[in-house]
Structure formats: C-alpha cells, structure tokens
Amino acid sequence: xxxxxxxxGAKRCPFPVFAIGIAIVSVVLLWGVYAMGLCWLxxxxxxxxxxxxxxxxxxxxxxxVIAVGGGAFxxxxxxxxxxxxxxxxxxxxxxxxxxxxxxxxxxxxxxxxGQPLRGWFIFWHANVHSMLTEVAFCLSLYxxxxxxxxxPLILENRKIDKVPFFHNLGHNMHGTMAIFAAxxxxxxxxxxxxxxxxxxxxxxxxxxxxxxxxIWPWTFFLFTWSAAAYGPCFTLTILKMFEGITKKKxxxxxxVHLLAKIxxxxxxxxLIAKIxxxxxxxxxxxxxxxxxxxDFYSNNSFYGVWILIIEVVVCGIVPAIILVKKSYRxxxxxxxxxxxxxxxGVCLNRWVMVLQVMAVPVMSFDTWALxxxxxxxxxxxxxxxxxxxxxxxxxxxxxxxxxQEKELNAD
Amino acid sequence: MVIDLDKCTGCGxxxxxxxxxxxxxxxxxxxxxxxxxxxxxxYKLTNHQPFPDTDICYMPRPCMQCSGIGEHGxxxxxxxxxxxxxxxxxxxxxxxxxxxxxxxxxxxxxACPYHARxxxxxxxxxxxxxxxxxxxxxxxxxxxxxEKCSFCYHRYQLARERAYxxxxxxxxxxxxxxxxxxxxxxxAGAITFGxxxxxxxxxxxxxxxxxxxxxxxxxxxAFRLLERLQTNPKVYYISEREWVRKAGDNYLDGEWENxxxxxxxxxx
Numbered sequence: 001x002x003x004x005x006x007x008x009g010a011k012r013c014p015f016p017v018f019a020i021g022i023a024i025v026s027v028v029l030l031w032g033v034y035a036m037g038l039c040w041l042x043x044x045x046x047x048x049x050x051x052x053x054x055x056x057x058x059x060x061x062x063x064x065v066i067a068v069g070g071g072a073f074x075x076x077x078x079x080x081x082x083x084x085x086x087x088x089x090x091x092x093x094x095x096x097x098x099x100x101x102x103x104x105x106x107x108x109x110x111x112x113x114g115q116p117l118r119g120w121f122i123f124w125h126a127n128v129h130s131m132l133t134e135v136a137f138c139l140s141l142y143x144x145x146x147x148x149x150x151x152p153l154i155l156e157n158r159k160i161d162k163v164p165f166f167h168n169l170g171h172n173m174h175g176t177m178a179i180f181a182a183x184x185x186x187x188x189x190x191x192x193x194x195x196x197x198x199x200x201x202x203x204x205x206x207x208x209x210x211x212x213x214x215i216w217p218w219t220f221f222l223f224t225w226s227a228a229a230y231g232p233c234f235t236l237t238i239l240k241m242f243e244g245i246t247k248k249k250x251x252x253x254x255x256v257h258l259l260a261k262i263x264x265x266x267x268x269x270x271l272i273a274k275i276x277x278x279x280x281x282x283x284x285x286x287x288x289x290x291x292x293x294x295d296f297y298s299n300n301s302f303y304g305v306w307i308l309i310i311e312v313v314v315c316g317i318v319p320a321i322i323l324v325k326k327s328y329r330x331x332x333x334x335x336x337x338x339x340x341x342x343x344x345g346v347c348l349n350r351w352v353m354v355l356q357v358m359a360v361p362v363m364s365f366d367t368w369a370l371x372x373x374x375x376x377x378x379x380x381x382x383x384x385x386x387x388x389x390x391x392x393x394x395x396x397x398x399x400x401x402x403x404q405e406k407e408l409n410a411d
Numbered sequence: 412m413v414i415d416l417d418k419c420t421g422c423g424x425x426x427x428x429x430x431x432x433x434x435x436x437x438x439x440x441x442x443x444x445x446x447x448x449x450x451x452x453x454y455k456l457t458n459h460q461p462f463p464d465t466d467i468c469y470m471p472r473p474c475m476q477c478s479g480i481g482e483h484g485x486x487x488x489x490x491x492x493x494x495x496x497x498x499x500x501x502x503x504x505x506x507x508x509x510x511x512x513x514x515x516x517x518x519x520x521x522a523c524p525y526h527a528r529x530x531x532x533x534x535x536x537x538x539x540x541x542x543x544x545x546x547x548x549x550x551x552x553x554x555x556x557x558e559k560c561s562f563c564y565h566r567y568q569l570a571r572e573r574a575y576x577x578x579x580x581x582x583x584x585x586x587x588x589x590x591x592x593x594x595x596x597x598x599a600g601a602i603t604f605g606x607x608x609x610x611x612x613x614x615x616x617x618x619x620x621x622x623x624x625x626x627x628x629x630x631x632x633a634f635r636l637l638e639r640l641q642t643n644p645k646v647y648y649i650s651e652r653e654w655v656r657k658a659g660d661n662y663l664d665g666e667w668e669n670x671x672x673x674x675x676x677x678x679x
Contacts, residue, residue, distance in 0.1 A: 043554045044515075045532040050445035052526060054517035114515020114530065114555025121494040121514050129485065132493035132518050203480065204487035204524035204640055206661075289639050290661030362524040363637065364658050365456045365470075369445070 032383025035376040052369035063350035070227030071235035072098020073188035080181035104384030131197040138191030145184040196223025229266035233342030250402040264323025300368035315345025418601035421469030428596030436535035450560035474560035475644030488519035513556040
C-alpha cells in the first residue's frame with residue numbers, strides 16, 4: 001500500500017500491521033492530549049503540585065528527555081566536528097531522537113506554565129540573570145538546529161528525493177551540516193548546563209546549591225557533561241529496541257562499540273567530577289549552611305542514601321566499567337545492561353536535582369514535602385513518549401534512518 | 412519589620428487582615444493548606460521537650476523581602492525569574508511582584524526557602540456580594556500567576572501621595588504614615604514596622620542592624636530566619652527564649668553553643 005514510500009531495498013511490516021500499532025499508541029497519545037487540554041482549560045489545579053512542590057513530575061520529565069536527547073548533539077559533534085566518520089551510521093537515529101526529545105521538552109514547558117499565552121514573555125522581558133532565560137533561548141535555538149539537521153533526512157524519502165529541488169536541497173544541506181552540528185553543540189552545552197545551573201544557583205536551597213566558576217555553579221558543567229556521557233546510552237538503547245522489535249541488525253557492531261566506548265569514558269570522567277562535587281558539597285558547602293549530609297537523606301519515608309548509591313554506583317560506576325572495558329562492552333548482554341543502567345542513571349540524577357530539592361525542608365521547623373502526581377500529570381508525561389514512538393516509527397518506516405540496514409540484511 | 416515572638420499569641424489576626432487588605436482569594440475547601448494562599452502565615456514551633464518543659468512559639472512569616480548575597484538585590488527569587496516579573500526596589504528594599512508579567516513558571520517559588528510565594532492554582536473567587544468589599548487599591552490576581560506579600564506597598568504609595576499633597580518630602584514619610592495591615596491588626600503589638608535605615612524609627616532601635624554586616628542584628632535577642640543562607644531578609648524576629656532563636660536557622664552539633672558564647676562575649 002505504501003511501498004513506494006519505503007526506502008529502496010528495505011523490508012517493512014505490512015501496512016495494516018503498522019497502522020494497527022500506530023492506532024494503539026495513538027489512543028495513549030489522545031489520553032495525554034485530553035489531560036493536556038484539561039490543564040490548559042482548567043489550570044494547574046489539575047495537578048497534585050502545591051506551593052511546597054511547585055516543580056514536579058513535568059520538570060523532571062523535561063530535564064530527563066533533554067539529558068537523554070543529549071546523544072544528538074554529542075554524536076553530531078563527534079561525527080561532523082571531530083570527523084569520526086563511522087558514526088554517520090548512527091547519527092540519523094541520534095538526530096531523530098534528539099528532535100523528539102526537544103520537541104517534547106518544549107511541549108511540556110508549554111503545559112507546565114500557569115499562563116501559557118504569556119510564554120513569549122521569557123524572550124520579550126528576558127532576565128539575563130536567570131538560568132531559565134538561558135534555557136529558553138538555547139533550547140529554542142537548538143530545536144531549530146535539530147529541525148535543520150532532521151530536514152535532509154526527510155528529504156531522503158524515496159518519493160521526495162525524486163523531486164530535483166528537494167534532492168539538491170538535501171544534498172546542499174548535508175554539505176553545510178558541520179556548521180549546524182558545531183552550532184548545535186555550542187547551544188547544547190549552554191542549555192544542558194543552564195538546566196543544571198537552575199538548580200545550582202538556588203542559594204536558598206542547600207540541597208541544590210553549589211559554588212562554581214564565575215556565574216556558573218558546578219551543576220552547570222556536570223549537567224552538560226552527563227548529557228554528553230549518558231545521551232549516547234539512550235541512543236544505543238533505542239537502537240537495541242529497534243533491533244529487537246524488527247529482528248534485524250541495523251547498525252554494525254563496530255559502530256555501536258565505538259559509541260559505547262566513547263560514552264563509557266565520558267561517564268567515567270563525569271563520575272570522577274560528580275564524586276568530587278558530592279564530597280565537596282557534603283563536607284564544605286552544605287555544612288557552611290548548617291546542614292549535615294544525612295539531613296538530606298533521613299527523617300522521611302522515601303529519600304534515603306540508597307538514591308545516591310543507585311545513581312552513582314549502580315547506574316554510574318557499573319555501566320562505566322562495562323563500557324570502558326573492551327571485552328565487557330563486546331558482550332551483548334553486558335552492553336545492553338550498561339546502556340539501560342546509564343539511561344536510568346541520568347534520569348535519576350535529574351529526578352534528584354528537581355524533586356528531592358523540593359522535598360528537603362530548609363527551615364528548621366519545616367517538614368519534608370512529599371508528593372504523588374495526579375493522573376493528569378502522568379498522562380501528559382506519557383504523551384511525549386507516545387508522540388515519540390509514533391514519530392520514530394514513521395521515520396524508521398519511510399526514511400533511510402540506518403544507512404547500513406540494506407547491507408546488513410542483504411539476504 | 413520586627414516581630415516580637417514572645418508577644419505573638421498565634422491568634423491569626425495578622426493573617427486575616429492581610430488577606431482582607433490584599434484581596435487574597437480563598438478556596439471553598441481550605442483543608443489542603445499547601446495550595447492555600449497565605450501571604451502572612453503563622454507557623455507553630457515547639458521546643459520538643461516533654462511536660463513540664465514544653466514550650467511553643469507562634470512565628471508569623473511574611474515575605475522576607477530579601478536583598479540577597481551582598482545586598483546586591485539578587486534575592487533568591489529575583490535573580491531566577493526569567494521575565495523580570497519580580498524585582499528588588501533599592502529605594503524601599505521591597506521585592507515587587509508584577510502579576511501581569513508573571514507567566515507562572517514557579518521558579519521563584521522553588522528558589523524561596525521561606526515558602527513565602529504562592530501560586531494561583533485556581534481562579535480567584537469570593538462569595539457572592541463579597542466582591543463589593545475588595546480593596547480598590549490592590550489588583551486581584553488571575554489564575555496561573557505567583558503572588559506574595561508586598562509589605563502593603565499600596566499603602567506606601569498612598570503615604571507618598573499624601574506627602575506630596577501636603578507638600579512634604581516624599582522620600583522621608585513619617586513612621587506612622589506607612590504601616591502594614593498586619594502590624595495594625597496585631598492585638599498584642601508584636602509586629603513593628605518602619606524604616607530600618609532610619610535611627611529614629613522603632614525597628615532600627617529594636618534590632619540595631621549592622622550596616623557593615625548587611626543588616627545583621629546587633630541586638631543579641633534578635634535574629635533573621637535562615638541567616639546563614641545569606642538571603643539578607645528585612646524581617647527580624649526577637650525572642651528572649653534561646654530555643655526560639657536557635658530554631659531560626661540550622662546548626663551543626665556544637666555550632667550554636669559557639670555562636671552563643673561568641674555573641675555573649677561581644678556584648679560584655
């Protein structure tokens with residue numbers, strides 16, 4: 001039915017099967033859209049947020065998708081700026097994932113603000129001192145860059161490519177992609193960083209507050225670094241999911257192992273910085289404000305030291321060791337374990353830097369504030385996931401996302 | 412503002428007066444306190460001692476009107492607001508909130524350690540007929556924006572206008588010309604309001620703010636909430652009770668004793 005649109009030589013499931021799959025995911029999408037409509041029409045009273053918990057599930061989702069979408073800017077940087085040519089076989093996937101993640105982040109922000117129609121004030125009345133202003137500018141600009149990076153792939157669709165104008169446009173855009181990749185990496189460094197900075201500059205919140213370099217707290221650098229380190233883990237996780245579902249090899253092992261190795265070294269170096277930061281914060285910064293390390297991990301029913309151990313050890317040191325050591329990362333099961341743990345690890349870090357920050361009491365007579373999201377919050381958080389599944393499925397079906405697919409599945 | 416915690420009885424008059432003066436809406440069901448708007452909130456503190464040593468203290472908490480680290484005006488909330496919807500007034504020391512500028516990102520609320528900022532989760536509603544009693548000097552806020560105590564800024568504006576009409580110096584308004592609603596409502600006289608920089612005003616005489624230490628109180632019985640965070644609030648508390656003063660901040664083991672001893676030595 002749609003065979004004329006499918007990349008040449010690629011095998012795809014029959015259209016009715018594909019359509020049924022998309023329809024099922026669309027139901028979830030519509031559930032999210034309904035909840036989003038409720039939030040826009042009735043307001044944020046649809047959520048379980050309150051004045052003690054003004055940042056909640058959405059902001060975590062926002063930070064998490066941006067972190068895992070970091071594979072796009074980092075893979076693009078490696079491929080186009082550092083000239084690691086082999087990564088051209090996975091950069092398309094990284095770009096599609098990045099596009100989905102960043103568009104999702106913008107959507108979440110549009111739902112999250114109390115006055116969505118005034119969202120443009122952040123650009124018009126920009127406060128240069130606010131990390132959130134930096135986030136807004138860099139995020140929007142980088143989303144534009146990602147769109148530019150995505151367009152040549154769309155133009156490679158079999159039908160579109162037959163139109164000479166689009167063919168030439170796509171070809172020329174490919175030629176200038178290094179400039180956009182470099183611009184994207186620059187912007188990404190700042191918006192990933194400023195998301196970390198958002199937490200680090202809050203000197204009224206000792207759990208989040210960090211000292212730093214010039215105007216940037218250490219969390220600024222840690223967020224950029226962790227996104228670059230763990231982002232490729234998510235790209236590889238999605239790749240493995242694709243390969244599992246389609247039962248096809250889509251990218252050569254050499255490419256996967258190369259990206260996994262780079263990710264492993266990045267995670268390892270990040271962890272050294274993260275551990276130093278944690279020790280300095282726990283022994284110098286927090287005590288200077290009258291807090292003991294254990295004040296942040298006790299006297300409540302949920303947040304304990306376990307969360308730090310899982311983040312740093314289980315989802316940090318373990319994947320780093322697996323990915324750095326050649327024999328481990330070439331073991332497919334260990335590789336899968338490492339990339340999944342890595343993805344969870346960076347999401348957990350963002351959780352801690354948003355939700356735990358809100359939960360910790362600051363005034364001596366205050367109590368821990370714990371919260372559980374409403375169904376509307378859960379539905380609107382699932383919405384981008386459903387949207388992502390649909391978009392990436394369409395991209396896989398109709399666009400040559402994996403240049404090695406034909407060669408690897410010749411028979 | 413100076414609040415004498417030993418005088419406060421926890422009656423809540425300040426909260427009611429504040430809500431009435433500033434057109435603060437309320438919900439039909441106020442059981443869920445964490446999304447109720449209370450610009451002035453009275454906390455109940457206890458010394459956690461068993462009978463007969465049990466003691467409690469009521470602590471009214473308005474916006475602290477922080478001037479931030481180094482008094483540069485970068486209050487925790489001001490520096491983070493992405494749209495300059497909240498700003499620090501160097502002329503008054505009051506942190507403003509522009510409701511029509513705020514787009515409800517709530518970053519300021521996340522940054523405020525005092526929970527002094529409130530979000531309008533609901534459309535503002537009053538029981539039928541009660542709209543007639545709203546103050547014409549204060550604009551009601553719409554759903555989806557943040558609001559907070561303004562130290563009854565409209566009263567300051569009225570005081571300036573009065574001074575202008577009476578051909579007095581607008582910059583030097585009299586102490587009694589500008590008083591907040593909570594100050595006037597407190598039946599115990601626990602709240603005192605005035606110009607901290609003016610040695611003739613009672614607030615200055617009560618806490619003796621040190622201009623060389625960003626306004627830190629020189630009165631050993633006075634303190635500011637979370638002084639160690641360097642938010643530099645303009646609300647001071649006074650109490651004769653040591654445990655109350657200690658509750659104003661967080662201390663590691665032994666720190667409070669050291670601080671107390673040094674403070675006592677300094678005043679010998």
